[in-house]
Amino acid sequence: MSEIASIAKELKGALKQFPNFPSEGVLFEDFLPIFAQPESFQKLVKAFQLHIGETKVDYVVGLESRGFLFGPTLALALNAGFIPVRKPGKLPGPTICAEFQKEYGSDKFEIQQGVIPKGSKVVIVDDILATGGSAFAAGELVNKSEAEILEYLFVMELDFLHGRDKLGKPVFTLLSGQTEKLGA
Numbered sequence: 001m002s003e004i005a006s007i008a009k010e011l012k013g014a015l016k017q018f019p020n021f022p023s024e025g026v027l028f029e030d031f032l033p034i035f036a037q038p039e040s041f042q043k044l045v046k047a048f049q050l051h052i053g054e055t056k057v058d059y060v061v062g063l064e065s066r067g068f069l070f071g072p073t074l075a076l077a078l079n080a081g082f083i084p085v086r087k088p089g090k091l092p093g094p095t096i097c098a099e100f101q102k103e104y105g106s107d108k109f110e111i112q113q114g115v116i117p118k119g120s121k122v123v124i125v126d127d128i129l130a131t132g133g134s135a136f137a138a139g140e141l142v143n144k145s146e147a148e149i150l151e152y153l154f155v156m157e158l159d160f161l162h163g164r165d166k167l168g169k170p171v172f173t174l175l176s177g178q179t180e181k182l183g184a
């Protein structure tokens, strides 16, 4: 078994599932236990680092909120910068905005204008790929900044929502995810 696969197996065991949270029909995947143990947090970052290998990444773009939990740590490990994509009204100065639909509700994302130099090589990170709405919006913000998306990185994916089909760039998911909707 590869090192990435053995880390993935171990981390999968740390996740907790909460049926019908935050709304009926959603099986919520709680990945916070990974961060409560330094060994598992280190392994999470290591697995993404192994996946990236020698590829030069200029910036890790992390999505508020849960993408902020490991995005900056991964950025440091890759010797890359970290750029936050935030919910509206949080970032000072001129911003670029994108609206999107999620598995439960709609939202907006913003990035500061000019923070990603044109032509930079970027990976976009978040905890979960569900419908792909959040990641797609983050991708739009990177595209509007005229940077290059190398890949999207997620801890987990809700396969049955086919979010990756929206993204148009390579998608790497560390842990195997949910193949069926709750109750299906």
Ligand SMILES: O=P(O)(O)OC[C@H]1O[C@H](OP(=O)(O)OP(=O)(O)O)[C@H](O)[C@@H]1O
Pocket: 063, 064, 065, 066, 067, 101, 102, 103, 104, 107, 126, 127, 128, 129, 130, 131, 132, 133, 134, 135, 163
């Ligand atoms: O693929 P999608 O359908 O867009 O859904 C995935 C997004 O939904 C969750 O974030 P959420 O905005 O619920 O909350 P958070 O602030 O806890 O990250 C999750 O952390 C992803 O960012």
Ligand SMILES: Nc1ncnc2[nH]cnc12
Pocket: 026, 027, 028, 029, 030, 103, 128, 130, 158
């Ligand atoms: N099922 C789920 N579990 C955790 N976070 C999510 N974000 C969107 N869908 C989710």
Ligand SMILES: [Mg+2]
Pocket: 063, 064, 065, 066, 067, 126, 134
């Ligand atoms: Mg989120």
